Amino acid sequence: MTSVPHPAIEVRELSIAIRDEQGNERLMVSxxxxxxxxxxxxxxxxxxxxxxxxxxxxxxxxxxxxxxxLHSGEIILAGQAVHRLGKKQFRKLRSHRIGVIFQDPMTALNPVQPIGKQIDEVLRLHRPELARRARRDRCLELLKDVGLPAPEARLIAYPHQLSGGMRQRVMIAMA
Ligand SMILES: Nc1ncnc2c1ncn2[C@@H]1O[C@H](COP(=O)(O)OP(=O)(O)OP(=O)(O)O)[C@@H](O)[C@H]1O
Ligand SMILES: [Mg+2]
Structure with a gap:
């Protein structure tokens, strides 16, 4: 008998409520x-x-x-009900199993920090076993993976010095 694998993500009857200025709730997602x-x-x-x-x-x-x-419904990630997890438990899952590429990279990236530094921070947090040198190599590798042209030179670039598409690639690399 073959076992059916868990779906990576399963969303069941999800509803999301929004509250207006009067305090009335209505369902935005139903x-x-x-x-x-x-x-x-x-x-x-x-x-x-x-x-x-x-x-x-x-x-x-x-x-x-x-x-x-979240008004109602269930969100199952790799067999775990994430809507029932506490913040700390979820953070662990977030670093290893799920990531996000925000819609607007200009607001998601820090405007006053070079992109190499921002990717390095993610690596420091989620790959504590990597030494500084290894993090730099990994950072370059990630930027190459997402097709950023001339990644070495771009490590010290600030978000506003990149095109919109390049900023989005940096976000993908971080995710
Ligand atoms: N923080 C918030 N407070 C109140 N309403 C919000 C908030 N964020 C989103 N909304 C409202 O929820 C609705 C859905 O927003 P959402 O960002 O999910 O749209 P979307 O489908 O991603 O749109 P787009 O294609 O433009 O990105 C919108 O009507 C928006 O005004
Ligand atoms: Mg949107």
């Missing part, structure tokens, strides 16, 4: 369900403001509380 297997890609398509980013943020515990909150 009852959506999907499964994504390892190696599969899922594209959420819809008009601007329909709730795609909120749906993605809910998977990462990144809903902008308290205006926006």
């Amino acid at each position: 009852d959506i369900s999907f499964r994504i297997a390892a190696g599969e890609t899922l594209a959420l398509v819809g008009e601007s403001g329909c709730g795609k980013s909120l749906t993605a943020m809910s998977l990462l515990h990144l809903l902008p509380q308290p205006q926006v909150r």
Whole structure:
């Protein structure tokens, strides 16, 4: 008998509520369900403001509380119910199993720090076993992987010195 593997991500009847200035709640995302297997890609398509980013943020515990909150539903990541995890437990999972490439890299990147330093910080946090030199090598490797032209020279570049597409690649490298 072959066992059916867990989907990498499963979302069951997810609803997300938004509170307006009067304090009234309404559902912005209502009852959506999907499964994504390892190696599969899922594209959420819809008009601007329909709730795609909120749906993605809910998977990462990144809903902008308290205006926006998970109303109901379940989010299962590699067999674990992430909506029931505490912040600390989830952070561990986030560094190893799930990452995010934000929609707007100009606000997600620190404008006053070279990109090499910003990637280095991620590595320092999530790959504590790497020494400084190894982190630099890894950083270059990541920038090459995402197709950033002339990565060596770009380590010391600030976000505003890159094109929009290059900034997005830096975000992908960090994720
Ligand atoms: N922090 C917030 N407070 C209140 N409302 C919010 C907040 N963030 C998003 N919204 C509202 O939730 C709705 C869904 O936003 P979301 O960012 O998920 O849209 P989207 O589908 O990703 O749109 P786009 O294609 O433009 O990126 C929008 O109507 C938006 O105004
Ligand atoms: Mg969006």
